[in-house]
Amino acid sequence: MLEAVGGDCAGALAFYPHETKPPARSDDVEVLDDKALGEVLELIKRRPMLAGDDGYRFSLAGAQDKLAVGLREGRIALIKDGAPTTHILKPVIEGIKDSAHNELFCMRLAKMMGLDAPETSLGFASDTPYYLVERYDRHTAPDGTITRIHQEDFCQALGIAPEIKYEAEGGPNIAACLEVITNQTAHPAADQMKLLDRVLFNYLIGNADAHGKNFALLYKGDKPELAPVYDLLSTAIYPSLAKNMAMKIGGQYEPRDVYLRQFYKLAPDTKAARADMKKRMEKMVKEMLEVAPELKAELTAKGLESDVFGDIITIIETRARNFG
Ligand SMILES: Nc1ncnc2c1ncn2[C@@H]1O[C@H](COP(=O)(O)OP(=O)(O)O)[C@@H](O)[C@H]1O
Numbered sequence: 581m582l583e584a585v586g587g588d589c590a591g592a593l594a595f596y597p598h599e600t601k602p603p604a605r606s607d608d609v610e611v612l613d614d615k616a617l618g619e620v621l622e623l624i625k626r627r628p629m630l631a632g633d634d635g636y637r638f639s640l641a642g643a644q645d646k647l648a649v650g651l652r653e654g655r656i657a658l659i660k661d662g663a664p665t666t667h668i669l670k671p672v673i674e675g676i677k678d679s680a681h682n683e684l685f686c687m688r689l690a691k692m693m694g695l696d697a698p699e700t701s702l703g704f705a706s707d708t709p710y711y712l713v714e715r716y717d718r719h720t721a722p723d724g725t726i727t728r729i730h731q732e733d734f735c736q737a738l739g740i741a742p743e744i745k746y747e748a749e750g751g752p753n754i755a756a757c758l759e760v761i762t763n764q765t766a767h768p769a770a771d772q773m774k775l776l777d778r779v780l781f782n783y784l785i786g787n788a789d790a791h792g793k794n795f796a797l798l799y800k801g802d803k804p805e806l807a808p809v810y811d812l813l814s815t816a817i818y819p820s821l822a823k824n825m826a827m828k829i830g831g832q833y834e835p836r837d838v839y840l841r842q843f844y845k846l847a848p849d850t851k852a853a854r855a856d857m858k859k860r861m862e863k864m865v866k867e868m869l870e871v872a873p874e875l876k877a878e879l880t881a882k883g884l885e886s887d888v889f890g891d892i893i894t895i896i897e898t899r900a901r902n903f904g
Pocket residue numbers: 590591640641642643644645646668698713714715716717733793794796810811
């Protein structure tokens with residue numbers, strides 16, 4: 581598969597067939613107008629990652645259809661010949677109402693809450709919405725040269741196969757993620773706090789899919805750092821999706837069994853550590869309750885409307901009660 585589509589992957593790896601020289605960087609791009617983009621969004625349902633189409637060679641993990649693309653003057657562009665792409669485009673997931681609006685809302689909320697989050701937007705190909713996120717594993721120099729930065733998700737870091745990414749199947753749990761950080765990152769104490777903030781954030785928005793492939797290490801310097809957040813989606817607003825969380829919080833898979841004392845189990849067993857945890861968690865809950873409706877109002881003022889915004893806020897309000 582990588583032989584066919586591995587020209588531009590997650591992180592800094594690129595794969596080419598034996599004895600093929602990676603192409604020299606050109607600006608061989610196909611800028612898509614609305615109609616062409618609409619066709620591509622239809623096509624990738626049948627041909628994931630456009631496999632087989634001459635020139636496009638990108639590959640990204642994950643369960644959903646997506647495209648790795650570039651932007652030229654605000655338009656989506658397909659990058660040929662394996663030059664680095666700069667954005668990831670996700671169409672609406674079939675059967676998941678307004679999934680693009682949902683991911684936009686959760687990622688923007690994360691950013692407003694001070695979590696490390698890339699730029700996101702919602703675009704339309706004619707009337708069909710799609711979600712667009714800037715790649716954090718790319719760096720653009722002032723002269724426009726794009727370099728790839730290596731990344732590795734937590735399953736990869738732990739040598740755990742993607743088929744067993746959920747804790748219940750043998751995938752990483754929160755303790756294993758904290759250990760990856762302790763053993764590997766340049767600033768373990770800060771990254772551990774960031775991870776715990778994300779655990780609470782995901783809990784509050786109702787993201788049951790925060791498994792070991794949805795956290796990553798980013799190799800900017802000699803030692804890696806915790807990569808920004810990605811793939812944030814409130815799954816709890818859809819009755820058809822799994823309720824249990826990808827990783828237990830303080831021994832519990834079921835969201836309704838999670839209280840502050842479950843979070844205490846993630847902190848060192850001292851009074852001071854618990855007091856710190858309590859303060860941090862309560863602050864976050866309070867802020868989310870304020871910021872989420874502001875975000876909804878902001879998006880609505882820009883003409884973006886979806887029932888999912890209100891649904892996510894309801895989940896946040898419901899879960900916040902477990903902390904009050
Ligand atoms: N903003 C981003 N920058 C760089 N890599 C990303 C970004 N978002 C996602 N990825 C990479 O692409 C993979 C798939 O994206 P993800 O959003 O998790 O999609 P899915 O919903 O299919 O799981 C991730 O595991 C990660 O390696």
